[in-house]
Amino acid sequence: MCTFAADLENNKSPIMQKIVRFLLVLALITPVAAFASGGHGDDHGEKKEKTKEEKRAENKEYVKHHTNDSHDFGLFTIEGEKGEEDSHVGFPLPVILWEDGLHIFMSSKFHHGHEVVESNGKYFVLDYHDGKIYNADEHGNILKKEVDGEEVKLAPLDFSITKNVLVTILMAVLLFFLFRGIAKSYKTGLAPTGAAKFFEPIIVFIRDEIAIPNIGEGSHKKYMPYLLTVFFFIWFLNLAGMTPLGINVTGNIAVTCALAIMTFVITNATAKKNYWLHIFWMPGVPIPMKILLMPIEIIGVFVKPFALMIRLYANMLAGHIVLGSLIAVVFFFDAFLAKTAFVGLTFFLNIIELLVALLQAYIFTMLTALYFGAAAEEAHH
Template identity: 40%
Template sequence: MFRKILCISTLLSVFMLALSTATFASSEVEGGEENKTGFIMHHIKDSHEWHFATFGHTHVTLPLPVIIYSADRGVEVYSSTDFQDHETHAFGVEHNGYYINEHDKLHAVDESRSYIDLSITKNVAMLIIVFVLLLWMIFSAVRNYKRNPHGAPKGIASIVEPMVLFVRDEIAKPNIGPKYRKFTPYLLTIFFFILMGNLLGLVPGAANLTGNIAVTATLAVFTFFMTNLNGNKEYWKHVVATPGVPLPLLLVIVPVEIIGLFTKPFALMVRLFVAITAGHIVILSFIGLIFVFESYAVGVASTVMVVFINLIEILVAAIQAYVFTLFSAMYIGQAVAEHDHH
């Protein structure tokens, strides 16, 4: 297993290097000194177009749909190219009362206008890719189980099964206890989604989906609801009237416990966001060094470093998926535990 991961990661790194160097080597030539590393933040953040590479003055870009919902005008759908200058392909052009600013954010010309930006951004497109790939992967495994229910897993199932077993036996069972069956599907979904998002995020040209705070926040909120909607009497008693604590202390403990309800998912959100975003920044920074120094020696050294950090990032991808799932399981476990351990 480890060997396979190593091989795949090395291949991925080489591929990424080839592509990213091709991309940035040409795109940054025209930019100024400070623009040489601007691509880092541009990659980390969401965008209304999917930019793959630039060769000279040709941009290889996938324009994405811009969807806006407002009470008065209903749903409006535009292409992101509608907001771009035809010559420079830079955002900023006004279209039907909207424009996309230099930070790739949609704004209305009329400041007081209220609308919801439902655009298929780069991250939403990435989400759809992860969604489709996950469904394909897991349902291939399901087909295998249906065809061959008692045999050894084959094909995709042999990749999915160890992870399913890991989540079930190492995360759900020990942390949730006897009621683990009810929550295993949730934990499996969250684990596979984060793992897939993390790993696909490392593919060159891909979006930083699981390193986006909106995504991690949503996942954390799912865990928050999963935990608190399933909390039993003892759990809530522990929160609002901690047993064995004298009354004056309760005045302090109860607010802390209530804040604790929210800090748990908050920590989940921040941990995943920071770990993945930081990894991307480190890799891109090493690549950026090449263009800052414009030296072959630095290029070789950076490339070696990028390969190693990519390997580490693959590890981090798995660890973060594990940690998010593990903590979700622990929170759920605390909420459904039958006996008070305090």
């Protein structure tokens, strides 16, 4: 008994480690279970009669629903009894539109795409399949315009606080208070306390393994705030995407585009003479080569942030689609053995995705530091 108490006080004891390990495994399993039960409900009773095509279409819809941005924060859906409609549980988000004036209302007015909303004499409908808002007449028919022989749906300018925007804002607030608290804890003493205990090694890792080797001692200080922000922002959002809430912020090309543009602007705004020299007049090569290299280097300036954008977006989106599809496959089979096998596979991939969440944040920060290094480099002749 005494040894047990002593064990508890010592963090490195085997019992404590076992408890922590158990909790970690529990935390890993929960998302899979919640995800699976949340999206689909049970396949029993008359639901068994669904044909394969119907199931396939349903699964496709399910994956799309979880990877797309939406105008409401859906938590889960309760499948209605025969003849009744499914009820969606969640909370609505504000819709902000610009169409000859500002239109602001809550997304609950759409009733999940079933009703037309009238605001200041304009009518809007929500297409529940692609999650976008379109202009309509009072009967709910989407207004269309003919462009080059093709019909294009008319849509207002959409500045809504969607699910992605809400999560991004919440994450920014969380990061702000978390890291302000960490910074404050160093004012009382050098030993880290509280959250700083956990985050200090990661912050030091970014400084010593990413910033200093790539940018160089001294000039790395200028870039550290951005590197730390971008690393934790991407990592936390990736982790938020692993929860069963269906958040897919880093798998949205607009978000990664904004991050890549920031890297692009900082790289070029802080670039020294040496950086521009290497782009426009490469030193150390014959003059015909200098002329040949110039356009290639100029393209390279834009390709680098473009690749950053695509890499993060595609990795996270692909991860979500693969996970969603595998969970959907669990419900596709009727055989117990097949279901079990796919639950195992989903669990395994979930763990891989947790690793990818960290890896993608690391790679984004690493490559950003690499580009900053090229910009901050002094001539060495």
